[in-house]
Amino acid sequence: MSPVNNGSIRPLVFLLVGIPGLETVQHWIAVPLCSMYILALLGNYTILFIIRTEPSLHQPMYLFLATLAVTDLVLAMSTLPKMLTVFWWGPREISFHACLTQMFFIHAFSAVESGTLVAMALDRYVAICNPLRHADVLKIAMVAKIALLVLLRGLVLLAPFPSMLSRLPFCQSHVIPHSYCEHMAVVKLACADTTANATYGVTVALLVVGLDVTAIALSYVMILRAVFGLPSSEARLKALSTCTAHVCVILMFYVPGFFSFLAYRFGQHIPHHIHILLADLYLLGPPTLNPIVYGVKTKQIRRRVFSLFYGRGS
Template sequence: MSPLNSSSLPPAGFLLLGVPGLEAAQQWLAVPFCCMYVLAVLGNASLVGVIATESSLHEPMYLFLATLALTDLVLSTATLPQMLAVFWMGPRAIAFWACLAQMFFIHAFSSVESGVLVAMALDRYVAICLPLRHAAILKPSTVAKLVLLILLRGLVLVAPFALLLRGLSFCGHRVIPHSYCEHMAVVKLACADTTVNKMYGLAVALFVVGLDILSIALSYTMILRAVFSLPSSQERLKALSTCASHCCVILMFYIPGLFSFLTHRFGHRIPHHMHVLLAILYLLVPPALNPIVYGVKTKQIRSRIVGVFCVRLA
């Protein structure tokens, strides 16, 4: 009997199908996904390199942006190479522990990315509402502690996902109708009671997303109050422009994520391949577009990157 079909605890592994229902188109789908992955790697690596080497960018806003870029690199690299292999070469086996590791990195660093967006909203609030105290409140040591706290939150909250799955019995088929090891897709393969897994996964999602969206909304409510109390329209536009990039990144991260979450939980009439495609876009679109948004909207980063390319071409 194949190790993928035998009953064992833990199982030997699973079989990733890709996008069920779109098998004939998967090789073509892989092309834009591969381009987006290359864009994500080059863009985020460039952001990290520019911020690390340019001393004038060692400010809270850019340090949080570098953390966001590193998080995007982890998220995209944890999923895309394996996914592209499935798209180009057909269904692929993945070892049980490799599946748990991929699932852990995806969910943990999605939580980290959400936390970094909250920290960036806090930075914008302090910069606009308390400009004279910005340097004193968000010192480099404070930024480092915030980043560490955000990372620990993601690791601690997601670690039980793997531990709970480790204790489940898997019987019957081991085929995951997905392009990567998503938590609920693996839970559905268990032949034991998975109520605890489902409830814990839902609780973590609601806690992280709910708390973070509430924090961002509160920050921007106070920012807007401060901005619209400014005397001149030019000052108001200047203050709002400093938040434009962050608002774009927030929308690109949360909108696909909420669509993916809601359709997975409640969209039973939506075709399964739409669930999978939404889940892929949720992990791929923000890492690919975040560097473009900040590169275009942030003058210091744009001028630095242009300067680097001009020197190399000269």
Template structure:
């Protein structure tokens, strides 16, 4: 795109349309979205509370789970309150800097989420393939360093998005045909050459997601090899069930994320309503599923939830 004489360097605000094509249904669509958001908030806060108050759970697996819960709370809350305000109260306007902040939090914590799924897969690999050395390899210090690296990677790689966009001129149209501010959606409103921004976005997406998915894939292949060598068929089935549920959560995060990312660049023939709906669910479904799959399928956490709800030992 070439620079335009009608462009303005900094718009006062943007207009978020919500779900173009489903404007008349957005009020009702908001209810299942709200239910998923509530489940995500309650589930992740519950997991965090149980891990914080029970010192027997201060082990690598649970510490990583706590980090994932914090990430899910931030990721889902970055977009959902504004999304519900659009659907229920027609609050389509979002201030310029609020939009950039939303871009930063959504992309930074999507990267952190990917990194947490990766380190949790590594934790399961060490626990299953090297059970006698698990506590020696993943010490509290190593867990803390892995969490710090994942967080720092997300913050550092995403920060240039907002910096580069904030220095570019915008076209007169400030309408974003989505429910939240996303890097590529905002970039399409820029009246300047955006090839560097797009190239950097591709680099970040494929370096983060590509690296994490390779590590996750290798980890689960090694886990499955070890599981197949177990002498007990009951133990094999239990391990397969756990791995299958974890893989489902991982796919629920990566498939919509990659679909949304690639549709912005190459999906001119994908119906816009399909793209926007998947983009919305991508920020809601994983944060809702993670505490259920990783938390309630973990015996220690499930027992404490039952104890808290029923007031008795499970």
């Protein structure tokens, strides 16, 4: 049954199939994904708890890390519970509005994560290239304003996605060949001209990712220039070590994202199940690995984790 609104046929539900071609084994695929989901929840909640309860970590770098942890939790929690039910119990229905809501949260908070990585690059740039002004430039109030701006950018730019989709007629298949409500996967089900939807999606992706990657690249060019101008190799290594965790997180976020974006639009020869698996890992990989990377690479967090779980300090 599909209600008709303003001449458009709107389905009551969509059907998520999981990973097309791997339906018989996807219940096994769900096991490591569930483990990653649990790690993502534990890791990000631990990061937030440590930053909240340790006054010495109330600094821009760690406050941006807390923003990243909240974003990762939203991404994981808006996707994985439904995905796991699909993998374990077969194709599952999702209501039209729930699908659009999930799509909005996934894409909006992916943009928020990208913006947060830019803010973290800015923090590293100021800390290394102009350390004497770091405390004055990035005060707590400024960090809060940057975080709010990043959030508003993601919400405003992605708000048209569900609105534009709700105006399309879906008079044919309501089966989404995906594990979650990915924008282009839903757009392709419409029986109307979807040029505007596809064009806006590409424009937002290029605008957000293009500007963010450019800003991050410029920040690190300036950082490297400043680092290699330091007088001793020990000072250079110490300065670079403060950036290693951030660089790892950047690569984990953007590399799979670029592949997924390009595969959906230009990778007709890539097996569909490979693309879906990579898209799933793109959403779950960063939330799982980010706390581990920062826990291993950041001494202050590593010491607090040991203190928290083993009851001892340094």
